[in-house]
Amino acid sequence: MNTARLQKILASVAGGQTSVQEALAELKHLSVEDIEYAHIDHHRSLRKGFPEVIYGEGKSTQQIAGIMEKIIRQENVVMVTRVDSIKAKALCEQFPEAEYHDDARMIIVQKGERPLQGKGIIAVISAGTSDIPVAREAYLTASVMGNRVESLFDVGVAGIHRLFQHQDLIQSASVLIVAAGMEGALPAVVAGVVDKPVIAVPTSVGYGVSFGGLTALFAMLNSCSSNVAVVNIDNGFGAGYLASIINRL
Amino acid sequence: MNTARLQKILASVAGGQTSVQEALAELKHLSVEDIEYAHIDHHRSLRKGFPEVIYGEGKSTQQIAGIMEKIIRQENVVMVTRVDSIKAKALCEQFPEAEYHDDARMIIVQKGERPLQGKGIIAVISAGTSDIPVAREAYLTASVMGNRVESLFDVGVAGIHRLFQHQDLIQSASVLIVAAGMEGALPAVVAGVVDKPVIAVPTSVGYGVSFGGLTALFAMLNSCSSNVAVVNIDNGFGAGYLASIINRL
Amino acid sequence: MNTARLQKILASVAGGQTSVQEALAELKHLSVEDIEYAHIDHHRSLRKGFPEVIYGEGKSTQQIAGIMEKIIRQENVVMVTRVDSIKAKALCEQFPEAEYHDDARMIIVQKGERPLQGKGIIAVISAGTSDIPVAREAYLTASVMGNRVESLFDVGVAGIHRLFQHQDLIQSASVLIVAAGMEGALPAVVAGVVDKPVIAVPTSVGYGVSFGGLTALFAMLNSCSSNVAVVNIDNGFGAGYLASIINRL
Amino acid sequence: MNTARLQKILASVAGGQTSVQEALAELKHLSVEDIEYAHIDHHRSLRKGFPEVIYGEGKSTQQIAGIMEKIIRQENVVMVTRVDSIKAKALCEQFPEAEYHDDARMIIVQKGERPLQGKGIIAVISAGTSDIPVAREAYLTASVMGNRVESLFDVGVAGIHRLFQHQDLIQSASVLIVAAGMEGALPAVVAGVVDKPVIAVPTSVGYGVSFGGLTALFAMLNSCSSNVAVVNIDNGFGAGYLASIINRL
Amino acid sequence: MNTARLQKILASVAGGQTSVQEALAELKHLSVEDIEYAHIDHHRSLRKGFPEVIYGEGKSTQQIAGIMEKIIRQENVVMVTRVDSIKAKALCEQFPEAEYHDDARMIIVQKGERPLQGKGIIAVISAGTSDIPVAREAYLTASVMGNRVESLFDVGVAGIHRLFQHQDLIQSASVLIVAAGMEGALPAVVAGVVDKPVIAVPTSVGYGVSFGGLTALFAMLNSCSSNVAVVNIDNGFGAGYLASIINRL
Amino acid sequence: MNTARLQKILASVAGGQTSVQEALAELKHLSVEDIEYAHIDHHRSLRKGFPEVIYGEGKSTQQIAGIMEKIIRQENVVMVTRVDSIKAKALCEQFPEAEYHDDARMIIVQKGERPLQGKGIIAVISAGTSDIPVAREAYLTASVMGNRVESLFDVGVAGIHRLFQHQDLIQSASVLIVAAGMEGALPAVVAGVVDKPVIAVPTSVGYGVSFGGLTALFAMLNSCSSNVAVVNIDNGFGAGYLASIINRL
Amino acid sequence: MNTARLQKILASVAGGQTSVQEALAELKHLSVEDIEYAHIDHHRSLRKGFPEVIYGEGKSTQQIAGIMEKIIRQENVVMVTRVDSIKAKALCEQFPEAEYHDDARMIIVQKGERPLQGKGIIAVISAGTSDIPVAREAYLTASVMGNRVESLFDVGVAGIHRLFQHQDLIQSASVLIVAAGMEGALPAVVAGVVDKPVIAVPTSVGYGVSFGGLTALFAMLNSCSSNVAVVNIDNGFGAGYLASIINRL
């Protein structure tokens, strides 16, 4: 709560337009709707520019439905991440306007057209075929948040020429999301040829010492290219979200 | 090398203005100046918008000086990171225009005024007094790269009201850099109250299970706030660099 | 065995009321009832103020039933933790007075009313919806052990204002239990605003570098607030137990 | 800031005793004194019952002195932890009322007598001779914070009878702090014979797979005794602080 | 192959009793029977005093049966470890003389009586009920190898008096095997009261930072009692085997 | 793309045989066939001497089939690794010329005879019966790539004489692949007796502190024998591939 | 305290020879001599067959001297481990009968001849030259404890024939101690050729992924030979101690 708003309320109290009790209530009333198992944060779409996104893992279908119902009344868009196909089926039956993207394991409810909010293009690049689900989560998130998004899949460093064929796309992007598992080298290579921010997403693809994405994560954090930052393993949603935030600046 | 430039060279070959050997040379000539122990990448300031930055750790004074000399001839700014005070003294004697910032262990050589390139304000926030060296590295990097930078130190989560006193500064920034060691919670809290990108920098401050910054790093990657991305432990330079890149979009 | 009791037995021997063999037997007779696969420690409810609690994981239904049967004869309360719903069904059929709490995966047998033993209020706070099972285990344990317990769920640091809405509850508690997964920042923030002991419970909620609760654990141990101590990952029972012990002082 | 205080200020504004600007100032004025490198939190001794303690590691003598000077003006006690003997010498010269405890590496400034605040006895137990520095840090912290403290050193599990000789002391304590390195088994054994809270402090004593205290930490978190909670490795200060908080309930 | 046998063969060659080809064959003929997927080492029962034991995990029923068949022809005892109940059923049908111990997941084929070979008593002690399977594997192995074995289960350090009740058994043993999970403290305590070798077996019992037995393993290796050595996690078989070897000296 | 080919194209442009547009196309045309989810790299069999191999894990049957179809048109051999038996069945029905090796979990399609390309013998050695699947993957890969391959299984260091029986085979090999799990000691022993390159393959066989092959991996990297290099855990394919590359030199 | 002794004291109380107070004292009097920083356990040489050994690391010269002085009065032998040469010099001046072994960093005080107590020979084997300090610590410990000890150094698995040359020594030993760093393979190989207990000592020798002995430790715990148990990294003392205990059986 910033100074201006506080000043306004106080002035209104001083002027007698607002009683002490009313002011108290207003100051303490936060837009958090309390249901038994969740504090829904309606205030977030004002504070953060996008409504709360539901993290589906570890929540029952019933819990997800309960939260969706509350959000859907007030927002034009609802996103649920990490929903398996069984839960998704049940939820889509309950919310006919919901669409399930099984490659990204996301449910999206979108009312009306979402206005374009991002300035430039967001490029989503993946190193291998197996990284696509994570890349798709990023792609969908950025799209839903009102950006133009382009994707480029399976262009890993073992055949680096595959990447360089697509210099036009790479150079045209304002923000780049690069998903890679195994040795996680692709973000460093991509970042070396552009002067734009690169968001690296390690994926859990690989075996042995890939450690479920940890090696890719550490490799990305060690990138010699300085225009790289990293999000959690398999966190395509976070990458898409952050890219949107940057693309709006 | 993009299509346009390739087309131009080929057209010139077709037109006879350029011989095959000349074209060959041009295509193969990359702006990499080869000294015995380093490939200096003069092309970078075109390709990436900022000249190569010298990573001082593990290089001898003589090696650093050699690379500085080459860069300084062609660029308006030279930055050397992770320079201890002994090497710094020797280098500043050799390059009188160099300035050493001992809190951030950086050498900066700047010829003339650097034009302001960033659009908004970059805020650099640190959780504790001990995190200041890393925060200062970020601060100086972003400043040298042409941004307005504000800083706010020692506002960690154990006394969260210290942070909320500075809401004005926090809300005014376009990009935020948040450095924290120990439990690394500050970036998540800051990111929860802004709708701008937050670059989290884990620092190696702490003892026991802080693991030299690893706990802070992992905590930051686990942030429930989605507008956060992370760089390597103690990598203030990288955070400042990436914030500059974002602030120019 | 304390000095007083030893003295009493010895005096009785000296006075001839007790024979050497009887004394020997008494000294060696410990209240441990030996069944084939377990040493049941009936002495514990004297020594520790609460009967032995059965850790259900890795024990067969038959083993749990066997131990329950022995304890139930001598105690007013029996608690079994980490019981899945299949075992629980079988056990509740065998012990009709048993109640299964599936959110916390606990079985509780309580004969009569449990007198209130704790002095103040124990507050149980969770960062997210997914942390509720662990928080509930703490809640039930503290309740069964005779305390007034209040709970507050889903108030994590990404929307820190949700927490501060509940200052009244937080300030009224004598002991606070704070469960959080992912970045585990909530206990440090809560501890920063109270002058009471905070027991932090890391939960295994999260993915990627949450490492099944390890990141939250380490973050909590690094808390800059000094009124925090930590129990094992997902150990809601231990937190509830310790809070009860403290609340009785 | 609690409701009562807010209500009072608002009433005063409503009544015209306080102007909007004064109320604004009061609401925004937090007792945080800003010096260049630290936010000193004078408000803490109200909020938390004890003034801010200075963590000496990673701070220069000059920085420590600067913070001490500010605190010493307003408080009856100043504590600095993790101060090596060189810094300590300089600080004790500057602050003649300061006393340096080299076994615990602490500086304590105490004006006048500290009134006894704790209700019961705090027992500080160490497993080996090498754990004494950590145990002493806990001992001094709890003493300075106004508790009766007893200590018992070098009673590790390899000769468990050494511990059982001191049953009287152990049984008389209200809160127990147990420091141990290597296999970290002592807290579990102690906790098994008392019905009071045990704060376990892993120490970095050991070699090979003691991993600088990590094995002791994990062993303590795995304690089968449920009246145990754990603080960071070598964090004697935290254990002493928390024990004081509990002992005041 | 020792000097004596080599000398004998060479003398036989020198004396013309053995031809060069025969000597060659003899020297090269090792008692290794080659089947497609395994080199069975019949020589082992001479070299090591006990026939090869079959590690059942990761081998198909058919592979185990094939190896059993070969060994059973030449040896009086066959042991298969880590056999699940499904494989066990099939194997016991094929080898009617085989007996399956489901608590220890072992198959034992024993022809006739095994003569007592060990000199003293081997005591097998477990900390908890859940450690019994591992303890039983040790118990059976030591029994089959011709030792008198006594067991004592569920006497962990959280109620240390349960252990001390059984001092007679503990003091009577020549070799002690102590299995414990969680904090793994029991072997150190036991070893502190005897002057005999203690073989510690960490078990994978526990959760959170028990790390599947790793914490117990490290704690045991850190034991302050010097008469302790450790085997791999859950390796009851190895502990029983080594105890037998020691008990024969 | 090497100089020679570039020169040829440029000369053709200079001579007017090739238009600028044609040259552009040729230079940019890389033999990468783009299907929706994969960039197939037909150029690889020229560049690397062997067509792209399909990594089956994490790809759907449909995706694998799609890629196989594209490769099979242009190449004489197709290899798919890490295919479970269910996917394999479906694929073998679709591609009747495909053969599934269930011990190695590989699909191989081979048109006509593969000419022998390797110069010497490749020996594939495994420490235990359980390591055979990995060893077989190496065996098949090297065979398909045109080498003479010999194998020797179950000759681990616990009965080192089993290995030394086969000195002839070991000494005859040009390249040796040694697969071992658990303590991973076999490659060091083998490498100590030959003067040829040894490729060590750690396998995930073992339990407890074998850490799914990590201990074997680290042991192999620590080999005191200098003619050893290591590939990822369970990477029989990589070992067979690299051995083939070496055997062709 | 065993039954017999308890019975005797009780009988004496019953008979009036011992008063209740005297019995109390006797029962509570344990042979632990309390100096300020250590509980010296004189009872140990009765209970464990060897006096307490002083672990020198982390103790000051003064502390070591204090403990030595107390032990030396009552025992024929004093051992101090992990003493650096500076402390050793001071201690040897104070205790002229003390001898410092700098290769093993041990101080030994021995009064008179130590009678031979072990039955067989203890063999101490090291893999490399750099492992000798640890091996020497084991050698000296076992010697001082009254055993015949033979040593064999620098016979690692990279030249396995060096080991097999010494079959006579290896086969003659009753207990074998095998120290190895790096890949830690030697104990498994040695254990494969003997039917006696092998105590494996991992050493911190190596670099990179030797992890200061952790790789050797894990490899040894994974040994396929079942007559192996392991002690902590660099714990030559523990190995020598345990071997002595075994050799006395």
Added chain:
Amino acid sequence: MNTARLQKILASVAGGQTSVQEALAELKHLSVEDIEYAHIDHHRSLRKGFPEVIYGEGKSTQQIAGIMEKIIRQENVVMVTRVDSIKAKALCEQFPEAEYHDDARMIIVQKGERPLQGKGIIAVISAGTSDIPVAREAYLTASVMGNRVESLFDVGVAGIHRLFQHQDLIQSASVLIVAAGMEGALPAVVAGVVDKPVIAVPTSVGYGVSFGGLTALFAMLNSCSSNVAVVNIDNGFGAGYLASIINRL
């Protein structure tokens, strides 16, 4: 010892030319020269094609000198790795024919010219300036072992065009050694453009999550290019040695 030699000795015994004692001696006499602290393996230069190399770390100057002296009498080349400049000075004074390479910390003694033994060119490539010491160790090792070696330094993936400028060198090599720290991506990229074996050497260059080379190691083991194998961190010597072995095939 192979069959042929054994047959010859046996035939000689059968023919009476060799006595049993002589044969025994011959069979048992291995070319291992025993000095107090090392078994020098003169047989190695026959068995392995190159004399034993001395690992300097952890050995005293005197120990190194002792071993050098023994080897130098029988071999044309002596190599000592990991020698710091202080030891090197002393050794070079004692062995005037020794040459110290301080960049690679190696001592080389070479008598006469070493004949070229390798067939092709070995290329040694490093990612950064700081990786040069490791790369130089590889370079010198391969040179001394009789190979033509070319080097290419500071061509990491952040400016990938620097690498592609040197396609001629890369394509001309028979074996490639690629050293890289930080994210360790270079070997995968290089391996993607050649059809020759690539030996990857992770270096300990980097900070934060480079973990002293571990991240680079894991990334290299995860390489999607299959013609890559890896050696220990900073093991330039091993890479050079193995490359030589391969280059001789």
